Amino acid sequence: MPGDASRNDAVIEIRNLSTRFGAHVVHDGLDLEVRRAEIFAIAGGSGSGKSTLLREMILLQRPDAGTIRMLGADIQSLDEAAALALRQRMGVMFQHGGLFGSLDVRENVGLPLREHTDLDDALIDEIAAWKLALSGLQAETGAQYPSELSGGMLKRASLARALALDPELLFLDEPTAGLDPASATGVDELVVKLRELYGLTIVMITHDLDLLWQAADRVAVLGEGKVQGVGSMSELEHLDHPAIREYFDGPRGRAAQQQERKRERQPSNPK
């Protein structure tokens, strides 16, 4: 776990963030900090503003008030060029893939490289195929179109595209939603592996208790427009807020918790 002081610098700093849709208040003075090379999860019930927060972090939406600093830049005061440079330093895996239907998977993955670098087409194709392999897809998948892929493959292909430019920051929107347990476990492992490999900072939105227990270093639970608690799952376990208790008290919560206990008792078990 990246706990040493040298790595504790903040990659994302959110201060006093407020977002409203008309009369509906989504965020009301929200503070959040994501540190370098950690796997940070954002959890919370439906309508707690997780997705809006993500959209604000990936420069798709502007908050009404407050500041967001990403990789040292205040995103509200960025000009076009600076915003583009920042976008190239982050990758986003969308919930439903967000792959372009008119391009095959390999072209989808190679697109950021084709747009932003002057590499050879052949080299881009090779790198795209390799990224697909890293994301756990077969080479043949590269020639298929997004509409021909299963849900799990779509997510992996989308992840491969998010990784195309070797981002420092990776955002995952519901990486395991809609996947079978085996694929979901695959995603858990992939997320952890990516962090080890590249020293990536990963921010993910998820409801998946297994993913929260297995992969996340820290979890922020959103509720009532604020962060109700931040910490590792074992720290959050002791907090007493309804939005947080949901994650521990339901039958699913308990099952995931027991699973984690079991895993801790068998430290020899290689991950």
Next chain:
Amino acid sequence: MTPADTTGATGHAARVQPGSDEYALSGRWTALGIGALDRQFDALPVARRAQIAVDGTRVEALDSVGVWVLRRLLKRLRDDGAEPNLRGWPARFAGLLELVAQHPDTSLVPAPPRPPLERIGRKVVTALEELFALLSFVGETAIAFAGGVANPARLRWRAILHNVESAGANALPIVGLLSFLLGIVVAYQGADQLARYGANIFVADLVGWSMLREFAPLITAIIVAGRSGSAYTAQIGSMKVTEEIDAMRTIGIAPLELLVLPKILALLIALPLLTVFADVFGVFGGMLMARAKLGVGYEEFLERFLNAIELPTYLLGIGKAPVFAVIIAVIGCFQGFRTRGGADSVGRQTTRSVVQAIFLVIVADALFSIVFTILDL
């Protein structure tokens, strides 16, 4: 491009300094900094020593693109018969460097291009397959239609009325305007010829015949194909993409009954009415032009019009409209159901729907002309 242009945000472009027993690497080995380096490998001298150190001391940054290019460099050295080993790489790159060893070649085998004959064959098969699919769609629709006629209570009258409104009533302004302009154009084009022979009054015959028999039904059908046929395809296509059509089937609602029949019936009602509307505005446009250009007054024009144009002319024009209506609605719905995959496909099918509908409408119009000529109508 010069190396200075490829440095990315900061730092230096990636470089290889080939020596006799050491290759010194420097600069930013990243997607943005590596530039054209990969292409210059061919120009590197052939390695002569058995042992070559690949030195990474001065490499400023490394990412997976850099790793991939490094792999290529190592492979190139091995192909020359040398044994490269990595030296002096900063510890922070260790994780990435492991990948160099890990992944075997993911070299791609591009699919060979298909021979021309095969491509033609595939196109023909696709076209035939679409034709048969259209036939079976027409058949299924006819059966559903017969069911609806036998049991009118099952028809979705609310959907029919809604479609009459959106395809008919809402199209009135555009249909009126375009046929009015068409009437003006026809009268204007005829004016010179008629004036030359002093046959000014025959402008009523010209406008009446051409508008009522040909132009009004045709322009109305073309507008409706563009307005409503495309909307039908897009609606059904996106419902198909979002699995709404499948959901309908599982709930036990026949998509043909809910989506297709109301549209066909609505157009069967709306298109003839729109055609009448177009007739009126077309003749009105011709009448204005006749007065302005030929000095034929409104009363004169109408008197001549009533004498020259008989009821069958008017009915023949209106009679085409239901045929056009069926063509537009069936093609629109059919192409919607043919949507496969994603948003891209919806757009493609919509284009096909409009092109095919207009094409078939004009073909049908030509057939009508032939048949009417044979029947001497």
